[in-house]
Amino acid sequence: MERQQYEVGAEYERCGNVLVITPVEELDHCCAVRVREEADYWIEKSGALHLLFDFSKIRFMDSSGIGVVMGRYKRVIFQGGNIACCGISVEIDRILTLSGLYRIMPRFESREEAVKALGGKRGSGEIRD
Numbered sequence: 001m002e003r004q005q006y007e008v009g010a011e012y013e014r015c016g017n018v019l020v021i022t023p024v025e026e027l028d029h030c031c032a033v034r035v036r037e038e039a040d041y042w043i044e045k046s047g048a049l050h051l052l053f054d055f056s057k058i059r060f061m062d063s064s065g066i067g068v069v070m071g072r073y074k075r076v077i078f079q080g081g082n083i084a085c086c087g088i089s090v091e092i093d094r095i096l097t098l099s100g101l102y103r104i105m106p107r108f109e110s111r112e113e114a115v116k117a118l119g120g121k122r123g124s125g126e127i128r129d
Helices: 032-046 063-077 090-099 111-118
Strands: 010-015 018-023 025-027 050-054 058-061 083-086
Touching: 010 032, 018 025, 018 032, 018 111, 025 063, 032 063, 050 063, 050 111, 058 090, 063 083, 063 090, 083 111
Parallel strands: 018 050, 025 058, 050 083
Antiparallel strands: 010 018
């Protein structure tokens, strides 16, 4: 399965009807605009119904990152989709808890568990330019 990665930002992978967004390093004010634009592009291009934020490669997130998650939630919820997250470190867990994002975004221990819960099939789609 091909994965797309950009200099700063995130990796994107489609698993069935789930688009997996994996922010890399940081999701802060410096890269939030880029990740938002990339995510919107891949949501549109992939046709995925649901989003999974995999935070396993991230070490820092600020309020701009919270805004990226909230904005993508608003986008997919109106199409009948859902969002979830996995790969949560202690630091990111604290941010997601304090922000209240767990109320709209369930947490899963593994990517596979989350994709299955959202209705995707592991390895069933690719993202290509």
